Amino acid sequence: MNTNRLPPWTEDARRLLEASAQELDAATLSRLNRARQAALAQRRPRPARAWFLSAGLASACAMLVAVAVVWHAPESAHMKGGAAPTESAIGAGDLDIVAAEDGLEFYQDLDFYAWLDAQNPDGNG
Amino acid sequence: MVERVDAVAADERTLDQFLKNVERRALRMAELATANREEALDVVQDAMCGFVRHYANKPPAEWTPLFYRVLDNRLNDWHRRRQVRSRWLFSWSRSTDDDEADAIAEAPDANDPGxxxxxxxxxxxxxxxxxxxxxxxxxxxxxxxxxxxxxxxxxxxxxxxxxxxxxxxxxxxxxxxxxxxxxxxx
The missing domain is CATH 1.10.10.10 (Winged helix-like DNA-binding domain superfamily/Winged helix DNA-binding domain)
Structure with missing residues:
Protein backbone atom coordinates (compact mmCIF):
# COMPACT_ATOMS: atom_id res chain seq x y z
CA MET A 1 0.00 0.00 0.00
CA ASN A 2 1.33 3.42 -0.88
CA THR A 3 1.22 5.23 2.45
CA ASN A 4 2.37 8.53 0.97
CA ARG A 5 -1.17 8.83 -0.39
CA LEU A 6 -3.77 8.14 2.21
CA PRO A 7 -6.98 6.27 1.28
CA PRO A 8 -10.06 8.52 0.98
CA TRP A 9 -11.84 7.11 4.03
CA THR A 10 -9.12 8.52 6.29
CA GLU A 11 -10.57 11.97 5.54
CA ASP A 12 -13.79 10.84 7.28
CA ALA A 13 -11.69 9.60 10.19
CA ARG A 14 -9.89 12.94 10.38
CA ARG A 15 -13.22 14.81 10.47
CA LEU A 16 -14.57 12.58 13.24
CA LEU A 17 -11.42 12.98 15.32
CA GLU A 18 -11.44 16.75 14.83
CA ALA A 19 -15.10 16.87 15.91
CA SER A 20 -14.23 14.93 19.08
CA ALA A 21 -11.52 17.48 19.89
CA GLN A 22 -13.92 20.38 19.38
CA GLU A 23 -16.47 18.82 21.73
CA LEU A 24 -14.26 18.92 24.82
CA ASP A 25 -16.09 20.25 27.89
CA ALA A 26 -15.35 23.58 29.55
CA ALA A 27 -13.64 22.03 32.59
CA THR A 28 -11.20 20.14 30.37
CA LEU A 29 -10.50 23.22 28.27
CA SER A 30 -9.83 25.18 31.45
CA ARG A 31 -7.36 22.50 32.60
CA LEU A 32 -5.63 22.66 29.23
CA ASN A 33 -5.44 26.44 29.50
CA ARG A 34 -3.86 26.19 32.96
CA ALA A 35 -1.40 23.58 31.71
CA ARG A 36 -0.43 25.85 28.83
CA GLN A 37 0.05 28.84 31.10
CA ALA A 38 2.17 26.77 33.49
CA ALA A 39 4.36 25.67 30.60
CA LEU A 40 4.75 29.22 29.28
CA ALA A 41 5.55 30.54 32.77
CA GLN A 42 8.78 28.54 32.68
CA ARG A 43 10.14 30.87 30.03
CA ARG A 44 9.49 34.06 31.96
CA PRO A 45 12.36 35.30 34.12
CA ARG A 46 11.71 34.38 37.71
CA PRO A 47 10.58 37.39 39.73
CA ALA A 48 13.26 38.61 42.14
CA ARG A 49 10.61 38.93 44.83
CA ALA A 50 11.63 35.81 46.71
CA TRP A 51 15.28 36.83 46.69
CA PHE A 52 14.48 40.34 47.90
CA LEU A 53 12.21 38.92 50.57
CA SER A 54 14.89 36.69 52.07
CA ALA A 55 17.58 39.39 51.78
CA GLY A 56 15.28 41.91 53.45
CA LEU A 57 14.45 39.44 56.19
CA ALA A 58 18.14 38.77 56.84
CA SER A 59 18.89 42.52 56.98
CA ALA A 60 16.02 43.10 59.37
CA CYS A 61 17.26 40.30 61.65
CA ALA A 62 20.80 41.72 61.62
CA MET A 63 19.53 45.17 62.51
CA LEU A 64 17.37 43.73 65.27
CA VAL A 65 20.37 41.94 66.79
CA ALA A 66 22.49 45.11 66.54
CA VAL A 67 19.79 47.20 68.24
CA ALA A 68 19.40 44.58 70.98
CA VAL A 69 23.17 44.56 71.66
CA VAL A 70 23.36 48.35 71.87
CA TRP A 71 20.21 48.51 73.97
CA HIS A 72 21.25 45.89 76.55
CA ALA A 73 25.00 46.51 76.86
CA PRO A 74 24.79 49.85 78.78
CA GLU A 75 22.27 48.37 81.21
CA SER A 76 24.43 45.39 82.05
CA ALA A 77 27.57 47.51 82.40
CA HIS A 78 25.72 49.93 84.66
CA MET A 79 24.35 47.11 86.81
CA LYS A 80 27.83 45.73 87.32
CA GLY A 81 29.00 49.17 88.42
CA GLY A 82 31.76 49.08 85.85
CA ALA A 83 33.02 51.78 83.58
CA ALA A 84 30.91 54.54 82.20
CA PRO A 85 28.10 53.14 80.07
CA THR A 86 29.29 54.97 76.97
CA GLU A 87 32.68 53.28 77.10
CA SER A 88 31.60 49.77 77.90
CA ALA A 89 28.48 49.79 75.79
CA ILE A 90 30.29 49.45 72.52
CA GLY A 91 33.41 47.90 73.92
CA ALA A 92 35.38 51.13 73.64
CA GLY A 93 38.35 49.52 75.41
CA ASP A 94 38.44 46.75 72.80
CA LEU A 95 38.27 49.33 70.06
CA ASP A 96 41.28 51.14 71.57
CA ILE A 97 43.29 47.95 71.54
CA VAL A 98 42.36 47.19 67.95
CA ALA A 99 42.98 50.77 66.81
CA ALA A 100 46.40 51.27 68.49
CA GLU A 101 49.27 49.69 66.58
CA ASP A 102 51.51 49.55 69.67
CA GLY A 103 48.76 47.87 71.64
CA LEU A 104 48.43 45.15 69.02
CA GLU A 105 52.14 44.38 69.13
CA PHE A 106 51.94 44.19 72.90
CA TYR A 107 49.08 41.75 72.76
CA GLN A 108 50.86 39.63 70.16
CA ASP A 109 53.72 39.19 72.67
CA LEU A 110 51.37 38.51 75.52
CA ASP A 111 52.56 34.91 75.86
CA PHE A 112 56.12 36.13 76.27
CA TYR A 113 55.17 38.60 79.00
CA ALA A 114 53.18 35.89 80.75
CA TRP A 115 56.19 33.58 80.66
CA LEU A 116 58.44 36.43 81.90
CA ASP A 117 56.04 37.06 84.74
CA ALA A 118 56.07 33.39 85.66
CA GLN A 119 59.90 33.46 85.87
CA ASN A 120 59.74 36.15 88.54
CA PRO A 121 56.60 35.67 90.66
CA ASP A 122 57.65 38.33 93.17
CA GLY A 123 57.84 40.96 90.48
CA ASN A 124 61.32 42.05 91.63
CA GLY A 125 62.91 41.92 88.15
CA MET B 1 15.57 47.17 26.16
CA VAL B 2 11.96 47.88 25.15
CA GLU B 3 12.54 46.13 21.80
CA ARG B 4 13.89 43.09 23.62
CA VAL B 5 10.84 42.96 25.90
CA ASP B 6 8.59 43.24 22.84
CA ALA B 7 10.47 40.39 21.11
CA VAL B 8 10.11 38.16 24.18
CA ALA B 9 6.39 38.94 24.37
CA ALA B 10 5.99 38.17 20.65
CA ASP B 11 7.85 34.86 21.09
CA GLU B 12 5.57 33.96 23.95
CA ARG B 13 2.48 34.80 21.90
CA THR B 14 3.71 32.57 19.06
CA LEU B 15 4.42 29.75 21.48
CA ASP B 16 1.05 30.22 23.18
CA GLN B 17 -0.71 30.07 19.82
CA PHE B 18 1.20 26.94 18.83
CA LEU B 19 0.31 25.14 22.07
CA LYS B 20 -3.30 26.29 21.75
CA ASN B 21 -3.39 24.79 18.24
CA VAL B 22 -2.10 21.37 19.28
CA GLU B 23 -3.44 20.96 22.81
CA ARG B 24 -6.85 19.48 21.95
CA ARG B 25 -5.47 16.94 19.52
CA ALA B 26 -2.68 16.14 21.94
CA LEU B 27 -5.20 15.53 24.71
CA ARG B 28 -7.35 13.26 22.56
CA MET B 29 -4.27 11.33 21.43
CA ALA B 30 -3.12 10.93 25.03
CA GLU B 31 -6.63 9.91 26.01
CA LEU B 32 -6.70 7.22 23.34
CA ALA B 33 -3.37 5.93 24.68
CA THR B 34 -4.20 6.07 28.39
CA ALA B 35 -7.99 5.54 28.27
CA ASN B 36 -8.23 8.06 31.10
CA ARG B 37 -8.81 11.80 30.77
CA GLU B 38 -7.13 12.80 34.03
CA GLU B 39 -4.03 10.82 33.19
CA ALA B 40 -4.12 12.25 29.67
CA LEU B 41 -4.30 15.82 31.02
CA ASP B 42 -1.27 15.17 33.25
CA VAL B 43 0.67 13.70 30.34
CA VAL B 44 -0.18 16.65 28.09
CA GLN B 45 0.81 19.18 30.76
CA ASP B 46 4.10 17.33 31.22
CA ALA B 47 4.65 17.32 27.48
CA MET B 48 3.93 21.06 27.21
CA CYS B 49 6.38 21.83 30.03
CA GLY B 50 9.05 19.57 28.54
CA PHE B 51 8.58 21.03 25.08
CA VAL B 52 8.81 24.64 26.31
CA ARG B 53 11.86 23.81 28.45
CA HIS B 54 13.82 22.03 25.73
CA TYR B 55 12.58 23.12 22.32
CA ALA B 56 10.93 26.54 22.55
CA ASN B 57 14.10 28.14 21.19
CA LYS B 58 13.99 26.06 18.02
CA PRO B 59 12.45 27.60 14.88
CA PRO B 60 8.62 27.44 14.99
CA ALA B 61 8.61 25.41 11.74
CA GLU B 62 10.19 22.52 13.69
CA TRP B 63 7.87 22.69 16.66
CA THR B 64 5.11 20.27 15.61
CA PRO B 65 7.19 17.07 15.25
CA LEU B 66 9.24 18.06 18.31
CA PHE B 67 6.14 18.55 20.43
CA TYR B 68 4.75 15.17 19.42
CA ARG B 69 8.14 13.63 20.10
CA VAL B 70 7.96 14.93 23.66
CA LEU B 71 4.36 13.76 23.99
CA ASP B 72 5.39 10.32 22.72
CA ASN B 73 8.18 10.12 25.30
CA ARG B 74 5.79 11.10 28.08
CA LEU B 75 3.29 8.47 26.94
CA ASN B 76 6.04 5.85 26.86
CA ASP B 77 7.04 6.83 30.40
CA TRP B 78 3.39 6.56 31.44
CA HIS B 79 3.11 3.08 29.91
CA ARG B 80 6.34 1.97 31.59
CA ARG B 81 5.16 3.17 35.00
CA ARG B 82 1.83 1.48 34.45
CA GLN B 83 3.49 -1.78 33.47
CA VAL B 84 5.66 -1.72 36.59
CA ARG B 85 2.59 -1.07 38.72
CA SER B 86 0.69 -3.85 36.97
CA ARG B 87 3.59 -6.23 37.50
CA TRP B 88 3.40 -5.64 41.24
CA LEU B 89 -0.34 -5.52 41.56
CA PHE B 90 -1.58 -8.08 39.07
CA SER B 91 0.35 -9.78 36.31
CA TRP B 92 1.70 -8.82 32.95
CA SER B 93 -0.55 -6.33 31.21
CA ARG B 94 -1.74 -6.85 27.69
CA SER B 95 1.14 -6.85 25.26
CA THR B 96 1.36 -3.95 22.82
CA ASP B 97 3.99 -5.58 20.68
CA ASP B 98 3.96 -4.18 17.16
CA ASP B 99 5.54 -7.25 15.69
CA GLU B 100 2.48 -9.42 16.03
CA ALA B 101 1.20 -10.90 12.77
CA ASP B 102 -0.65 -8.17 10.97
CA ALA B 103 -1.50 -8.57 7.31
CA ILE B 104 -0.86 -5.61 5.05
CA ALA B 105 -4.06 -4.73 3.30
CA GLU B 106 -4.38 -4.38 -0.39
CA ALA B 107 -4.69 -0.91 -1.92
CA PRO B 108 -8.30 0.29 -1.57
CA ASP B 109 -10.66 0.83 -4.44
CA ALA B 110 -10.89 4.58 -5.10
CA ASN B 111 -14.70 4.29 -5.49
CA ASP B 112 -15.11 2.52 -2.18
CA PRO B 113 -17.04 4.84 0.20
CA GLY B 114 -14.91 3.49 3.07
Whole structure:
Protein backbone atom coordinates (compact mmCIF):
# COMPACT_ATOMS: atom_id res chain seq x y z
CA MET A 1 0.00 0.00 0.00
CA ASN A 2 1.33 3.42 -0.88
CA THR A 3 1.22 5.23 2.45
CA ASN A 4 2.37 8.53 0.97
CA ARG A 5 -1.17 8.83 -0.39
CA LEU A 6 -3.77 8.14 2.21
CA PRO A 7 -6.98 6.27 1.28
CA PRO A 8 -10.06 8.52 0.98
CA TRP A 9 -11.84 7.11 4.03
CA THR A 10 -9.12 8.52 6.29
CA GLU A 11 -10.57 11.97 5.54
CA ASP A 12 -13.79 10.84 7.28
CA ALA A 13 -11.69 9.60 10.19
CA ARG A 14 -9.89 12.94 10.38
CA ARG A 15 -13.22 14.81 10.47
CA LEU A 16 -14.57 12.58 13.24
CA LEU A 17 -11.42 12.98 15.32
CA GLU A 18 -11.44 16.75 14.83
CA ALA A 19 -15.10 16.87 15.91
CA SER A 20 -14.23 14.93 19.08
CA ALA A 21 -11.52 17.48 19.89
CA GLN A 22 -13.92 20.38 19.38
CA GLU A 23 -16.47 18.82 21.73
CA LEU A 24 -14.26 18.92 24.82
CA ASP A 25 -16.09 20.25 27.89
CA ALA A 26 -15.35 23.58 29.55
CA ALA A 27 -13.64 22.03 32.59
CA THR A 28 -11.20 20.14 30.37
CA LEU A 29 -10.50 23.22 28.27
CA SER A 30 -9.83 25.18 31.45
CA ARG A 31 -7.36 22.50 32.60
CA LEU A 32 -5.63 22.66 29.23
CA ASN A 33 -5.44 26.44 29.50
CA ARG A 34 -3.86 26.19 32.96
CA ALA A 35 -1.40 23.58 31.71
CA ARG A 36 -0.43 25.85 28.83
CA GLN A 37 0.05 28.84 31.10
CA ALA A 38 2.17 26.77 33.49
CA ALA A 39 4.36 25.67 30.60
CA LEU A 40 4.75 29.22 29.28
CA ALA A 41 5.55 30.54 32.77
CA GLN A 42 8.78 28.54 32.68
CA ARG A 43 10.14 30.87 30.03
CA ARG A 44 9.49 34.06 31.96
CA PRO A 45 12.36 35.30 34.12
CA ARG A 46 11.71 34.38 37.71
CA PRO A 47 10.58 37.39 39.73
CA ALA A 48 13.26 38.61 42.14
CA ARG A 49 10.61 38.93 44.83
CA ALA A 50 11.63 35.81 46.71
CA TRP A 51 15.28 36.83 46.69
CA PHE A 52 14.48 40.34 47.90
CA LEU A 53 12.21 38.92 50.57
CA SER A 54 14.89 36.69 52.07
CA ALA A 55 17.58 39.39 51.78
CA GLY A 56 15.28 41.91 53.45
CA LEU A 57 14.45 39.44 56.19
CA ALA A 58 18.14 38.77 56.84
CA SER A 59 18.89 42.52 56.98
CA ALA A 60 16.02 43.10 59.37
CA CYS A 61 17.26 40.30 61.65
CA ALA A 62 20.80 41.72 61.62
CA MET A 63 19.53 45.17 62.51
CA LEU A 64 17.37 43.73 65.27
CA VAL A 65 20.37 41.94 66.79
CA ALA A 66 22.49 45.11 66.54
CA VAL A 67 19.79 47.20 68.24
CA ALA A 68 19.40 44.58 70.98
CA VAL A 69 23.17 44.56 71.66
CA VAL A 70 23.36 48.35 71.87
CA TRP A 71 20.21 48.51 73.97
CA HIS A 72 21.25 45.89 76.55
CA ALA A 73 25.00 46.51 76.86
CA PRO A 74 24.79 49.85 78.78
CA GLU A 75 22.27 48.37 81.21
CA SER A 76 24.43 45.39 82.05
CA ALA A 77 27.57 47.51 82.40
CA HIS A 78 25.72 49.93 84.66
CA MET A 79 24.35 47.11 86.81
CA LYS A 80 27.83 45.73 87.32
CA GLY A 81 29.00 49.17 88.42
CA GLY A 82 31.76 49.08 85.85
CA ALA A 83 33.02 51.78 83.58
CA ALA A 84 30.91 54.54 82.20
CA PRO A 85 28.10 53.14 80.07
CA THR A 86 29.29 54.97 76.97
CA GLU A 87 32.68 53.28 77.10
CA SER A 88 31.60 49.77 77.90
CA ALA A 89 28.48 49.79 75.79
CA ILE A 90 30.29 49.45 72.52
CA GLY A 91 33.41 47.90 73.92
CA ALA A 92 35.38 51.13 73.64
CA GLY A 93 38.35 49.52 75.41
CA ASP A 94 38.44 46.75 72.80
CA LEU A 95 38.27 49.33 70.06
CA ASP A 96 41.28 51.14 71.57
CA ILE A 97 43.29 47.95 71.54
CA VAL A 98 42.36 47.19 67.95
CA ALA A 99 42.98 50.77 66.81
CA ALA A 100 46.40 51.27 68.49
CA GLU A 101 49.27 49.69 66.58
CA ASP A 102 51.51 49.55 69.67
CA GLY A 103 48.76 47.87 71.64
CA LEU A 104 48.43 45.15 69.02
CA GLU A 105 52.14 44.38 69.13
CA PHE A 106 51.94 44.19 72.90
CA TYR A 107 49.08 41.75 72.76
CA GLN A 108 50.86 39.63 70.16
CA ASP A 109 53.72 39.19 72.67
CA LEU A 110 51.37 38.51 75.52
CA ASP A 111 52.56 34.91 75.86
CA PHE A 112 56.12 36.13 76.27
CA TYR A 113 55.17 38.60 79.00
CA ALA A 114 53.18 35.89 80.75
CA TRP A 115 56.19 33.58 80.66
CA LEU A 116 58.44 36.43 81.90
CA ASP A 117 56.04 37.06 84.74
CA ALA A 118 56.07 33.39 85.66
CA GLN A 119 59.90 33.46 85.87
CA ASN A 120 59.74 36.15 88.54
CA PRO A 121 56.60 35.67 90.66
CA ASP A 122 57.65 38.33 93.17
CA GLY A 123 57.84 40.96 90.48
CA ASN A 124 61.32 42.05 91.63
CA GLY A 125 62.91 41.92 88.15
CA MET B 1 15.57 47.17 26.16
CA VAL B 2 11.96 47.88 25.15
CA GLU B 3 12.54 46.13 21.80
CA ARG B 4 13.89 43.09 23.62
CA VAL B 5 10.84 42.96 25.90
CA ASP B 6 8.59 43.24 22.84
CA ALA B 7 10.47 40.39 21.11
CA VAL B 8 10.11 38.16 24.18
CA ALA B 9 6.39 38.94 24.37
CA ALA B 10 5.99 38.17 20.65
CA ASP B 11 7.85 34.86 21.09
CA GLU B 12 5.57 33.96 23.95
CA ARG B 13 2.48 34.80 21.90
CA THR B 14 3.71 32.57 19.06
CA LEU B 15 4.42 29.75 21.48
CA ASP B 16 1.05 30.22 23.18
CA GLN B 17 -0.71 30.07 19.82
CA PHE B 18 1.20 26.94 18.83
CA LEU B 19 0.31 25.14 22.07
CA LYS B 20 -3.30 26.29 21.75
CA ASN B 21 -3.39 24.79 18.24
CA VAL B 22 -2.10 21.37 19.28
CA GLU B 23 -3.44 20.96 22.81
CA ARG B 24 -6.85 19.48 21.95
CA ARG B 25 -5.47 16.94 19.52
CA ALA B 26 -2.68 16.14 21.94
CA LEU B 27 -5.20 15.53 24.71
CA ARG B 28 -7.35 13.26 22.56
CA MET B 29 -4.27 11.33 21.43
CA ALA B 30 -3.12 10.93 25.03
CA GLU B 31 -6.63 9.91 26.01
CA LEU B 32 -6.70 7.22 23.34
CA ALA B 33 -3.37 5.93 24.68
CA THR B 34 -4.20 6.07 28.39
CA ALA B 35 -7.99 5.54 28.27
CA ASN B 36 -8.23 8.06 31.10
CA ARG B 37 -8.81 11.80 30.77
CA GLU B 38 -7.13 12.80 34.03
CA GLU B 39 -4.03 10.82 33.19
CA ALA B 40 -4.12 12.25 29.67
CA LEU B 41 -4.30 15.82 31.02
CA ASP B 42 -1.27 15.17 33.25
CA VAL B 43 0.67 13.70 30.34
CA VAL B 44 -0.18 16.65 28.09
CA GLN B 45 0.81 19.18 30.76
CA ASP B 46 4.10 17.33 31.22
CA ALA B 47 4.65 17.32 27.48
CA MET B 48 3.93 21.06 27.21
CA CYS B 49 6.38 21.83 30.03
CA GLY B 50 9.05 19.57 28.54
CA PHE B 51 8.58 21.03 25.08
CA VAL B 52 8.81 24.64 26.31
CA ARG B 53 11.86 23.81 28.45
CA HIS B 54 13.82 22.03 25.73
CA TYR B 55 12.58 23.12 22.32
CA ALA B 56 10.93 26.54 22.55
CA ASN B 57 14.10 28.14 21.19
CA LYS B 58 13.99 26.06 18.02
CA PRO B 59 12.45 27.60 14.88
CA PRO B 60 8.62 27.44 14.99
CA ALA B 61 8.61 25.41 11.74
CA GLU B 62 10.19 22.52 13.69
CA TRP B 63 7.87 22.69 16.66
CA THR B 64 5.11 20.27 15.61
CA PRO B 65 7.19 17.07 15.25
CA LEU B 66 9.24 18.06 18.31
CA PHE B 67 6.14 18.55 20.43
CA TYR B 68 4.75 15.17 19.42
CA ARG B 69 8.14 13.63 20.10
CA VAL B 70 7.96 14.93 23.66
CA LEU B 71 4.36 13.76 23.99
CA ASP B 72 5.39 10.32 22.72
CA ASN B 73 8.18 10.12 25.30
CA ARG B 74 5.79 11.10 28.08
CA LEU B 75 3.29 8.47 26.94
CA ASN B 76 6.04 5.85 26.86
CA ASP B 77 7.04 6.83 30.40
CA TRP B 78 3.39 6.56 31.44
CA HIS B 79 3.11 3.08 29.91
CA ARG B 80 6.34 1.97 31.59
CA ARG B 81 5.16 3.17 35.00
CA ARG B 82 1.83 1.48 34.45
CA GLN B 83 3.49 -1.78 33.47
CA VAL B 84 5.66 -1.72 36.59
CA ARG B 85 2.59 -1.07 38.72
CA SER B 86 0.69 -3.85 36.97
CA ARG B 87 3.59 -6.23 37.50
CA TRP B 88 3.40 -5.64 41.24
CA LEU B 89 -0.34 -5.52 41.56
CA PHE B 90 -1.58 -8.08 39.07
CA SER B 91 0.35 -9.78 36.31
CA TRP B 92 1.70 -8.82 32.95
CA SER B 93 -0.55 -6.33 31.21
CA ARG B 94 -1.74 -6.85 27.69
CA SER B 95 1.14 -6.85 25.26
CA THR B 96 1.36 -3.95 22.82
CA ASP B 97 3.99 -5.58 20.68
CA ASP B 98 3.96 -4.18 17.16
CA ASP B 99 5.54 -7.25 15.69
CA GLU B 100 2.48 -9.42 16.03
CA ALA B 101 1.20 -10.90 12.77
CA ASP B 102 -0.65 -8.17 10.97
CA ALA B 103 -1.50 -8.57 7.31
CA ILE B 104 -0.86 -5.61 5.05
CA ALA B 105 -4.06 -4.73 3.30
CA GLU B 106 -4.38 -4.38 -0.39
CA ALA B 107 -4.69 -0.91 -1.92
CA PRO B 108 -8.30 0.29 -1.57
CA ASP B 109 -10.66 0.83 -4.44
CA ALA B 110 -10.89 4.58 -5.10
CA ASN B 111 -14.70 4.29 -5.49
CA ASP B 112 -15.11 2.52 -2.18
CA PRO B 113 -17.04 4.84 0.20
CA GLY B 114 -14.91 3.49 3.07
CA UNK B 115 -15.86 1.80 6.31
CA UNK B 116 -16.85 4.97 8.20
CA UNK B 117 -19.53 6.08 5.75
CA UNK B 118 -21.48 2.94 6.52
CA UNK B 119 -21.78 4.15 10.08
CA UNK B 120 -23.58 7.31 11.06
CA UNK B 121 -22.52 10.21 13.26
CA UNK B 122 -21.75 9.31 16.84
CA UNK B 123 -21.79 5.61 16.08
CA UNK B 124 -18.97 6.13 13.60
CA UNK B 125 -17.01 8.24 16.08
CA UNK B 126 -17.40 5.62 18.81
CA UNK B 127 -16.40 2.83 16.45
CA UNK B 128 -13.34 4.70 15.24
CA UNK B 129 -12.29 5.54 18.79
CA UNK B 130 -12.69 1.93 19.94
CA UNK B 131 -10.73 0.66 16.95
CA UNK B 132 -7.96 3.21 17.54
CA UNK B 133 -7.76 2.32 21.22
CA UNK B 134 -7.19 -1.33 20.29
CA UNK B 135 -4.30 -0.55 17.94
CA UNK B 136 -0.70 -1.08 19.13
CA UNK B 137 0.72 2.23 20.32
CA UNK B 138 3.14 2.79 17.42
CA UNK B 139 0.50 2.05 14.79
CA UNK B 140 -1.99 4.36 16.49
CA UNK B 141 0.60 7.11 16.71
CA UNK B 142 1.58 6.78 13.05
CA UNK B 143 -2.08 6.94 12.03
CA UNK B 144 -2.90 9.95 14.22
CA UNK B 145 0.15 11.96 13.22
CA UNK B 146 -0.24 11.29 9.51
CA UNK B 147 -4.02 11.38 9.21
CA UNK B 148 -5.10 13.79 11.93
CA UNK B 149 -2.14 16.05 12.52
CA UNK B 150 -1.35 16.00 8.79
CA UNK B 151 2.40 15.48 9.18
CA UNK B 152 4.23 14.07 6.19
CA UNK B 153 6.21 10.82 6.48
CA UNK B 154 9.49 12.57 7.30
CA UNK B 155 7.97 14.74 10.07
CA UNK B 156 6.09 11.71 11.45
CA UNK B 157 9.37 9.79 11.56
CA UNK B 158 10.96 12.68 13.46
CA UNK B 159 8.05 12.78 15.90
CA UNK B 160 8.14 9.03 16.45
CA UNK B 161 11.93 8.83 16.61
CA UNK B 162 12.13 6.14 13.92
CA UNK B 163 12.89 5.76 10.21
CA UNK B 164 10.52 6.75 7.44
CA UNK B 165 10.31 3.09 6.47
CA UNK B 166 9.06 2.22 9.96
CA UNK B 167 6.43 4.95 9.74
CA UNK B 168 5.17 3.49 6.46
CA UNK B 169 5.03 0.00 7.95
CA UNK B 170 3.21 1.16 11.09
CA UNK B 171 0.76 3.25 9.08
CA UNK B 172 0.08 0.49 6.59
CA UNK B 173 -0.70 -1.94 9.39
CA UNK B 174 -2.81 0.67 11.19
CA UNK B 175 -4.89 1.39 8.09
CA UNK B 176 -5.45 -2.30 7.46
CA UNK B 177 -6.37 -3.04 11.07
CA UNK B 178 -8.71 -0.05 11.33
CA UNK B 179 -10.43 -0.88 8.09
CA UNK B 180 -10.99 -4.45 9.26
CA UNK B 181 -12.25 -3.34 12.66
CA UNK B 182 -14.63 -0.75 11.25
CA UNK B 183 -16.02 -3.13 8.67
CA UNK B 184 -16.69 -5.67 11.40
CA UNK B 185 -18.43 -2.94 13.39
CA UNK B 186 -20.61 -1.97 10.40
Missing amino acids: PLLRLAGREAAAALEAALARLPARQRQAFLLRVWEGLDVAATAKAMGCSEGSVKTHLSRALAALRRALEEYA
